[in-house]
Amino acid sequence: MKVTVYLPREKKEKEVELNPNSTVRDLVRKLGLTVQGSVVLRDGVPLLEDERIKEGEKLTVVQTASGG
Helix, strand or coil, X not given: CEEEEEECCCCEEEEEECCCCCEHHHHHHHCCCCCCCEXXXXXXXXXXXXXXXXXXXXXXXXXXXXXX
């Protein structure tokens, strides 16, 4: 299934291919990010890491941690 992800830090949108029944955790890992350092939003509402993602959704992934 495909979802559209907006990455505010990079100011870009991208399509991501995921397996059916994928979770927020699966999406974050597919993007090469850590669950602890990211927040996934659906319509501005944060999602739990074990929530399922639906085909065609538009999500925002905000990175909350940065290196120093």
